[in-house]
Amino acid sequence: MKQDKCQKDNSCxxxxxxxxxxxxxxxxxxxxxxxxxxxxxxxKFMVISGKGGxxxxxxxxxxxxxxxxxxxxxxxxxxxxxxxxxxxxxxVEGLKIIASGDGMLPIEVSENLHVMSTGFFLQRDxxxxxxxxxxxxxxxxxxxxxxxxxxxxxxxxxxxxxTGDEALSVAHLIKNIDGAIVVTSPQDVAxxxxxxxxxxxxxxxxxxxxxxxxxxxxxxxxCHEPIDLFKKGGGERAAKEMSVxxxxxxxxxxxxxxxGDKGTPLVTIPGHEEINKAFTEIxxxxxxxxxxVND
Ligand SMILES: Nc1ncnc2c1ncn2[C@@H]1O[C@H](COP(=O)(O)OP(=O)(O)OP(=O)(O)O)[C@@H](O)[C@H]1O
Ligand SMILES: [Mg+2]
Numbered sequence: 001m002k003q004d005k006c007q008k009d010n011s012c013x014x015x016x017x018x019x020x021x022x023x024x025x026x027x028x029x030x031x032x033x034x035x036x037x038x039x040x041x042x043x044k045f046m047v048i049s050g051k052g053g054x055x056x057x058x059x060x061x062x063x064x065x066x067x068x069x070x071x072x073x074x075x076x077x078x079x080x081x082x083x084x085x086x087x088x089x090x091x092v093e094g095l096k097i098i099a100s101g102d103g104m105l106p107i108e109v110s111e112n113l114h115v116m117s118t119g120f121f122l123q124r125d126x127x128x129x130x131x132x133x134x135x136x137x138x139x140x141x142x143x144x145x146x147x148x149x150x151x152x153x154x155x156x157x158x159x160x161x162x163t164g165d166e167a168l169s170v171a172h173l174i175k176n177i178d179g180a181i182v183v184t185s186p187q188d189v190a191x192x193x194x195x196x197x198x199x200x201x202x203x204x205x206x207x208x209x210x211x212x213x214x215x216x217x218x219x220x221x222x223c224h225e226p227i228d229l230f231k232k233g234g235g236e237r238a239a240k241e242m243s244v245x246x247x248x249x250x251x252x253x254x255x256x257x258x259x260g261d262k263g264t265p266l267v268t269i270p271g272h273e274e275i276n277k278a279f280t281e282i283x284x285x286x287x288x289x290x291x292x293v294n295d
Contacts, residue, residue, distance in 0.1 A: 040152065041149060043153065044154075045154065046171070049161050075155045076090075076115040076157075081139060088263060089263060090115060093263070104146055105148055163197060181212060182211045184212070185213070198242050248282040250279070
């Protein structure tokens with residue numbers, strides 16, 4: 001006979017009647033949840049680089065803003081768990097996530113742009129996330145499977161530099177990921193590392209959408225003559241060597257820094273035709289590549 005209250009010693013039979021799911025079953029359920037959520041999203045991309053500070057997050061926010069201007073619905077997953085910069089770059093830092101029974105709501109930046117980041121869970125800006133790989137994997141699984149992204153045209157996943165835990169987790173969690181965009185700056189050290197990012201994507205069978213050369217060339221703001229700051233053209237050469245499409249180059253613009261700090265993507269500010277043109281061309285090149293992949 002069953003007792004009214006569980007004694008947690010199996011004497012009541014209740015615990016025996018309702019066996020706990022095994023770890024494997026739990027993982028299968030979570031994976032199914034990620035797959036279900038990802039089904040509502042047309043294209044899913046990761047933005048990677050071999051080296052830090054080459055402009056992945058800047059490319060992510062400006063490309064997202066360009067796509068929303070074109071009428072697309074975009075989500076950004078800030079997968080840089082230790083250094084989440086996206087909330088600040090989009091002017092939504094300090095906001096808190098609302099969780100309900102059926103998942104977490106991403107933060108709305110504008111009607112067509114939503115974002116999820118560890119940054120929204122930190123009490124203070126200076127708080128550090130000190131986590132090992134399995135915890136980060138668990139968090140990314142939640143961000144992909146339990147966030148109410150809704151129907152999106154693009155989910156763009158901004159990763160920390162290198163080919164570590166986060167990039168590996170995202171590549172494993174999203175089975176049908178559409179591709180990786182490799183951001184590089186034109187100096188030799190960055191190019192050397194970007195080749196590693198390309199190898200990473202190839203080894204994990206993540207399709208390579210292409211290479212973006214950021215901080216490509218700089219014109220003196222006074223005399224408008226070109227200054228050889230970080231060189232130019234290396235990203236395109238490296239893409240050719242590695243047989244990867246070249247998506248385009250983004251010039252160095254000091255306002256990119258101030259806009260990132262102010263929380264306004266540069267492409268949303270009038271003027272800056274060169275930067276706007278660069279991001280529009282990248283989104284068009286990328287669109288053409290996607291159409292070819294899906295033909
Ligand atoms: N085209 C550009 N012109 C001028 N400054 C730029 C440009 N792109 C990025 N920056 C600046 O370079 C710095 C690094 O950019 P960002 O944070 O986007 O790089 P990241 O690759 O995401 O860095 P991390 O590897 O740390 O995540 C920022 O201060 C940003 O404003
Ligand atoms: Mg970044």
